[in-house]
Each structure stands twice: as structure tokens, then as C-alpha cells.
Amino acid sequence: MNTFMGYERPNGDIGIRNHLLIIPTVICSNQVCSRIMQLVPGTVAIPHQHGCSQIGADKERTFEVLAGTGKNPNVGGVIVISLGCEVVDPYALADDIRKTGKPVEVFDIQSVGGSVKAIKHGTELARRMLEELERQPKVPIPLSRLKVAVKCGGSDATSGLASNPALGAAADALIAAGGTVVIGETTEIIGAEHVLAQRCATPDTAERLYHIVGRFEREVERMGADMRGGNPSPGNIEGGLSTIEEKSLGCISKCGKAPIKGVIEYAERLPEGGLYFMDSPGNDIECVSGMAAGGVHIVCFTTGRGTPTGAAVVPVIKITGNKRMYDRMEDNMDVDVSAMLEGAMSLESAGERIWQEILEIADGKWTKSETLGHQEFSINRIGPSL
Amino acid sequence: MKQQIADGVDALIMDNRDHVATVLREIMSGDTVRYRDDHGIREITAIDLIPFGHKIAIEVLDTGDDVCKYGEIIGRACFAILVGQHVHVHNIEGIRGRGDRAGKAGT
Structure with a gap:
């Protein structure tokens, strides 16, 4: 197709x-x-x-x-x-x-x-x-026009081991088809920025990536507290994630292996074609709302702990590598790739499964979050209320 | 992922440089834990209860040592850690985003 x-x-x-x-x-x-x-x-x-x-x-x-x-x-x-x-x-x-x-x-x-x-x-x-x-009719649209955001939230150890690498394989498939992918969550590349910086298409983009991570980390330091407990969150920690570095290194595989063509601002319009990084908080709803404002059509969202969140104007596809959570929260989950951790599903077939879901959702099938009426929306603040 | 996950392992490493493996089922103290590296299947004995998805030490670590997963540094040991021990927030700490240590020497 x-x-x-x-x-x-x-x-x-x-x-x-x-x-x-x-x-x-x-x-x-x-x-x-x-x-x-x-x-x-x-x-x-x-x-x-x-x-x-x-x-x-x-x-x-x-x-x-x-x-x-x-x-x-x-x-x-x-x-x-x-x-x-x-x-x-x-x-x-x-x-x-x-x-x-x-x-x-x-x-x-x-x-x-x-x-x-x-x-x-x-x-x-x-x-x-x-x-x-x-009254507006639907018309055939080439796949290359599709813009997809990759996001993770309510992460646990299965996110970095299974669902994020699987989503990365699907992200690579979309970019190979001429499409556009955006990854965000500046907070959640702290400790992994050197890996992503090596993949930036130009030295300027790498420098910009280091700059936004440094800016975020200084904000954390200004609070005078260890970020552990806020991020990784109590649920992340219960799920086996010990530090922000561990969480970040597990996060970055969800955007696949393409070069990063640019770093864009929160809510900035996403260019056409290839992989981009949006400077955005790890907070799920603020991040997804910024990506939707940047013009993505779909958000692919991995979770190990389980979250019901959707978004106001974009379908959110929920993907998990955690079998126990999937069995408990099937109402909220679209794709289960937990068989990867039992050796019963390859990375390639998990990526293919997510890719097929993206195509069906683009073609009009509703996500679980759409069926349930989830329309979360939240705006990131950077100043005081007067 | 380093390799296709094979049947018959209880834990997974992401890179041969890793000091920790992630357990794929709940592990009881005394259980044998099998994981695979480039040399084949390895076996260690757990000396703690380790919940699903949590980490088990596969190398001895000293206080202050860097701890590796994904072949990268995920934090630092706060105490000496033995092979088979549960590795988590009680014995390793993050190095980044430490506002509690901002401006102090040695961070």
C-alpha cells in the first residue's frame, strides 16, 4: 500500500x-x-x-x-x-x-x-x-506525506528492551518511504545526547542538541534537587529504571537510525522528510500537544506501565512490550510487542506490526484512545503567572 | 538489541560491556539466572529477590564505579555491589540532573 x-x-x-x-x-x-x-x-x-x-x-x-x-x-x-x-x-x-x-x-x-x-x-x-x-470527500494520499511523532511515557524496563526499538524500526520504514518523523523529550535524552549528537546531519545541529540539553539540565539544577523521583518517576523506578541516564538510553531507540536533520522549537512547524528533534519536556501531554501543534498526523506512544492518554487532534497509537500490563489494560493498548521478550517475535516483525498499524490508522481506523474519547491537551509554560 | 532473545534465558544484556542484565521474570534469591553474551549462555546465582524488569549485577562493582547498560554509563555505584545482587536506586545513583549537588566539588 x-x-x-x-x-x-x-x-x-x-x-x-x-x-x-x-x-x-x-x-x-x-x-x-x-x-x-x-x-x-x-x-x-x-x-x-x-x-x-x-x-x-x-x-x-x-x-x-x-x-x-x-x-x-x-x-x-x-x-x-x-x-x-x-x-x-x-x-x-x-x-x-x-x-x-x-x-x-x-x-x-x-x-x-x-x-x-x-x-x-x-x-x-x-x-x-x-x-x-x-461533505468533504477523502482522496488518495501518498505515504511520503505522512508525519509521525514518536513518544514514550509511563516507561519501564520493557520500553528500552522491546517497544522502543520496535517503534524505531517502524520510524525507519516511514523515513525510507519518504515520510517525516519527530522525536522530542529533551529531558529524556540527558545522558544519551552524545549518542544522538553523533547522528546529527551537521555539526550545527549537534551543537544545538547539546545546547538545549544543557539549558534543560541547568533548569533542573536551579531547583536544587535530584531529578530522580520526578524523572525517572516513581512508576518508572518501580518498573526497574534506576536513573535518568538509563531511561534516556532506553528512550532514544524509538526514533530509529536515520540522521537527525534538525532541531526545532516546541510547537514549531515540522519540515517535510526525514528525522527531526523537537525541544520539548518529557511531560506526556505537554510534549504530545507541542508535536500536534507542529503538524504531525499521528503520535506513536510506547508505554510499559500503561497510560490511557490520547490527544485532541491527532490519533495516539499505544504500543507496549509489557505483557502483564497489556493483559490488565488492553482497553488502552493498540499494539502488543511483548512476545519480543519471550523470543517469539523478532525486532523486524515487531516493527512491521507497528508500521501496519500506522497505515491503518492513517487510513481512518480509530485508535483505542480515540474510541474512548481521550482528547488530552496541555500547553508548556516558560514564565510566571502575573 | 544485541541479539535475538533466545528461549531459555532469564535475563538480557544489551551490550557486551554491560555490568547489569535485565531479568525477564521475577527472580528469587538463590535462583540460577541465565543470560547470553557473545560467548554463549552464562549462569549466575541471584543473591537478592529481583522483580520483573529490574537489574541484576553480572560484574563486581566498587563504590564510585560507573555502571554500564546499553554499553553506556547509566550511573554510579554508591556501594560495593556483588555479582547476583539487585542493582537499583538503593545502590546506584544518577550522575546527571543532580540539582542537589549543583556547585559542589566532585560532581
Whole structure:
């Protein structure tokens, strides 16, 4: 299979889902957005804690994540709902998303006249826009257009031994087909950055990788505490991981063996073709939300401890090498590669199994997290609340 | 992975330079633990209970020695460690991300 069925966007992007996204510019409009989502099934709202009392790069980061989520190619249309007095400019946000050519509506609760009127207005807009989206046909899309993020969370010893190397084999297959892969979690390459730096395509990229790891480690040191206990987390430790170095060395195999073409900022748009590193925290939801804002279509997520997390606009494929956890949490897991640890599944066939799942999910099959309605969303902060 | 995991082993090393192996089942003190390296199957005797997915020492380590897994340094021994002992947070520590030691000599 060299193509899958997806959606073509006016700017030439391709999507594998056709979401109508409802974006609150500030925490104060969360409830209005959530009500509209309840009243119009098929819409996705992304409530969050931010959008006001923020300045500088921290304010810009919130804007970039909201704008990037709206611009994500899995989104077909957007409604921006503002309170009316916050620091994130709703009209600038709507204009930025409109550059993609997709339909964007924007209004504020103060002008419309309060929650009830805002919910009514938003519901009418959402119903009309969703009807339009449902009329859009799917078309064949070459595999080379696919952008996939690799992530691990709730890791244990099986992650580094089985699920991460298996995901790496699938990542290599996508890059060989001309596709794009992004790995992140700057915190979780501490102690393994020298291995990844050797794989950077240019000395500048290697230097940038060392720079972002150094910056993260200085932040940890500023807290005056050992990072062990925060990362590796109590669950990672119970699962057999003793230090951040051990966790990192087990993490990096999930991106395969391709050269790293560049280091991009959190939520920055991902270039086309090859492997990239996104400077991002290890925190699952913040990291995945940054990758979705960067324009990935799918997140492949390995876990040994087990986590139900999904994401607002991208399918999250859950992969595990832990048989006991798979048997307990099958509802949340898409791919089981635990037979690798029993000698009953080769690395190649585990990679192939994940690759097939990626193709089916791209073609429209729902992940477990989508079926269960997991739509987690979280924005990384880099400044104080004022 | 260093090699295809064969049936009949209880633990896995990721590189021939490793000081530790990861156990693939719960190990009781006194159990024989089999792992494979480039020279074939090796056998050691566990001297601790070792939970699934945790590490067993396959080399003797002194206090302050680097500890290797994946052929890379994963931390440092805080105590002398014997072959067959459980290797984890009680006897090894991370070297990186040590804000508790920031600015102190010897880190």
C-alpha cells in the first residue's frame, strides 16, 4: 500500500482526520467551549489553563500552541472563542490559522452577551461548519506525506528492551518511504545526547542538541534537587529504571537510525522528510500537544506501565512490550510487542506490526484512545503567572 | 538489541560491556539466572529477590564505579555491589540532573 485515504487542505497540506476544533483563547472561555462540544457531537474543544496574565516568550508559546493546533492538518475548521479581555489576541489567532485556507470563525463572550448567548451562537456556527466538513470527500494520499511523532511515557524496563526499538524500526520504514518523523523529550535524552549528537546531519545541529540539553539540565539544577523521583518517576523506578541516564538510553531507540536533520522549537512547524528533534519536556501531554501543534498526523506512544492518554487532534497509537500490563489494560493498548521478550517475535516483525498499524490508522481506523474519547491537551509554560 | 532473545534465558544484556542484565521474570534469591553474551549462555546465582524488569549485577562493582547498560554509563555505584545482587536506586545513583549537588566539588 503506497497511499492512504485522507483529506486535502486548501494550502496543500493533507489530513487523516477532519476535526472541527473549538479553541478557547483563555481559561475563562473553557466552559463555553466545552458546552458547545457537548451539544455538537463530532467537535473537539481544547480547554486549557492559560491565555491571560502571561508576557513575552511565555505568552507567545501559548499563542503558537493554540495556532499550531488550529493549523494541524487533521483539523478541517476552527471556532476561536475569546472572553474579550485576555492577552492572547483572538483575532490575530484566527488570522494566523486562516493562512492555511481553512474556515475560521471567531467571537468573544463579552460582546455576544454572556455564556448562554455565546453557547447558542457557537452551537449554531459549529452545526453549520460541521455540515460543510462532512461533505468533504477523502482522496488518495501518498505515504511520503505522512508525519509521525514518536513518544514514550509511563516507561519501564520493557520500553528500552522491546517497544522502543520496535517503534524505531517502524520510524525507519516511514523515513525510507519518504515520510517525516519527530522525536522530542529533551529531558529524556540527558545522558544519551552524545549518542544522538553523533547522528546529527551537521555539526550545527549537534551543537544545538547539546545546547538545549544543557539549558534543560541547568533548569533542573536551579531547583536544587535530584531529578530522580520526578524523572525517572516513581512508576518508572518501580518498573526497574534506576536513573535518568538509563531511561534516556532506553528512550532514544524509538526514533530509529536515520540522521537527525534538525532541531526545532516546541510547537514549531515540522519540515517535510526525514528525522527531526523537537525541544520539548518529557511531560506526556505537554510534549504530545507541542508535536500536534507542529503538524504531525499521528503520535506513536510506547508505554510499559500503561497510560490511557490520547490527544485532541491527532490519533495516539499505544504500543507496549509489557505483557502483564497489556493483559490488565488492553482497553488502552493498540499494539502488543511483548512476545519480543519471550523470543517469539523478532525486532523486524515487531516493527512491521507497528508500521501496519500506522497505515491503518492513517487510513481512518480509530485508535483505542480515540474510541474512548481521550482528547488530552496541555500547553508548556516558560514564565510566571502575573 | 544485541541479539535475538533466545528461549531459555532469564535475563538480557544489551551490550557486551554491560555490568547489569535485565531479568525477564521475577527472580528469587538463590535462583540460577541465565543470560547470553557473545560467548554463549552464562549462569549466575541471584543473591537478592529481583522483580520483573529490574537489574541484576553480572560484574563486581566498587563504590564510585560507573555502571554500564546499553554499553553506556547509566550511573554510579554508591556501594560495593556483588555479582547476583539487585542493582537499583538503593545502590546506584544518577550522575546527571543532580540539582542537589549543583556547585559542589566532585560532581
